[in-house]
Amino acid sequence: MTGPGTLTGGGPGAPPSGAPRTVTYREALREALREALAADDRVFLMGEDVGEYGGGFGVSLGLLEEFGPERVRDTPLSESAFTGAGIGAALGGMRPIVEIMTVNFSMLALDQILNNAATLLHMSGGQCPVPLVIRMTTGAGRQLAAQHSHSLENWYAHIPGLRVLAPATVEDARHMLAPALADPDPVLIFEHGSLYNTSGELAPDAGPVGLDRAAVRREGRDVTLVTHGGCLPKVLEAAGALAADGVSAEVVDLRTLRPLDDATVVESVARTHRVVLVDEGWRSGSLAAEVAARIGEQAFYELDAPVERVCSAEVPVPYAHHLEQAALPQAADVVAAARRAVG
């Protein structure tokens, strides 16, 4: 990833020693998978084309050769069955990682995720924790049109019983998986499709990151820009442009979409008194709406300007490049919203 890879990493991690490496987001995810498969023989990866094809987005390339077809399992096209099988295998003592090719196809597994993964612990009175990790690609920006461009992580973030992660940096891509696997409950990891080819620096000895806190990716005084996932690079770009213009913007990366870390957001707003929420989801019922509500509840008197939102236009994402870009949040939109807030 471009942009300053500075500041809080969201959890414990030894200070870097030795030279940091530059890796892509995709490589970071793959390293995390390799590490998890090597560390614990209860861990296995399954999903459509994770094996011979190497993963729909190339994340698991080479892992089949390394770990064999029992542990890097190609599944038939049956999102509900293999996601549910992940749940059952988790109940049966394994630590499955289910890859659903994209969030768009996860609708076919929504029943299993909502009605089984998220509810079994509660319906069983605590007897059935589901230690399952589900990874999926999310988001638009690659001219794939309406059915391949959804950002629906807010739907999942609505559901009690799930933890929802959105790694936006190579550090989180590399280090969120281990704590996700250690979580006794189901964890969903959303990988934005535009991030796979981005790169960033990885400290050689960084350990697992925390999953409970948002991260301040850039410090600032005048306005807080809150975002997650694929919008982070755009928001950092906007913060750079604002800085050049004398507006000091703080960038908060939510990282964990459920449970939301209100404290980091509220603390930042209490310092800047202005906030712009940037979310690739549709505005109505968006995660940005939830964050806005929480700011209203917890930091109303800190605000010197109305909360601003930059979300996707309320339209199925179109194919043509210029139309698609017009539908999605852009750095320029963030800059404009921040200026309105700063006044």
Next chain:
Amino acid sequence: MTPARQSPPRPGRRNARAAAPAAPAPPAAPAVTPPAPTRLDLLRTMLLVRHFEERCFELYSGREIRGFLHLYTGEEAVAAGVTAALAPDDAVVSTYRDHGHALARGVPADAVMAEMFGKATGTSGGRGGSMHIFDVSRRFYGGNAIVGGGLPLAAGLALADRMRDTGRVTCCFFGDGAFAEGEFHETANLAALWRLPLLLACENNLYAMGTKLAHEHAVTDLALRAASYGMPAWSVDGMDATAVALAARQAVDGVRGGGGPYFLELRTYRFRAHSMYDPDRYRSKEEIARWRARDPVTALAARMRVDGELDDDALKKLEDLAAREVEDAVEAARAAPEEPAADLLRHVVSPAEEPA
């Protein structure tokens, strides 16, 4: 039991390209199918279920049990016969019509009853109710109230066992209605493809709520269709407990022996309405009476009598025992404490994650 429709065994797919690290240690003793049940065993289980269900009917009418209540009356031979073939370490996944499966599996009647009363002593502390009976200590992974929703889960339990070579079997109960769901077909394919140790126990009671079998399936021979996925699939008289027990034993042995999934179509009938909300308008009194004449409990008792295994006295004693067990469960449930409302948010996430 009608003749087996077998498809030829498929070659294993274990040609690992790279040696996987050693699998986690399987449970201490490999699971073994228990000895065949006696007719007395089957009768006892069926009587318990029958008394339990009929008592639930009364309790619901008396408003002591609320919510959805789906009774198993008429289908007892299926639960009794199938579970008799399972080892204690095998797993069961059930539906919303789950009391019979749970009781037959050995889940204590008082814990099941208390759950329906919404009490702290219930299997889920009152969080699940009638449709969600769980007892992981008996590897009973729940009543699932989404039609077909338990099937993928059961495949996953079986997958864990296959990956760890435990010799355990997972049995999934589901209905003729569930057979129409995508989740059945996805799971059947996955289980056959991966040769999972899964017993698919389809309770064909001829109705999905008010929809007749012939109105929900273009081809109503469910075993024939299941066999097309590449698994042995048999139709069994689900009103005959000994026939069910025999077929289930053969199927479970096949599954345990590495034969992949087996499918049993258990032809049965529910004597009561779909749920307590159902006015039962879609089938005739005559039809119900015809099936009641084949009552699986009376039928088994009658055969035992003919063979000199049972007389009036013995039957009366068995009935009394079952009734006593159910009545004790009712009394205990009535007296049991409620889960404190302050614990409302317990079990949403695991304890380590709960806010302090």
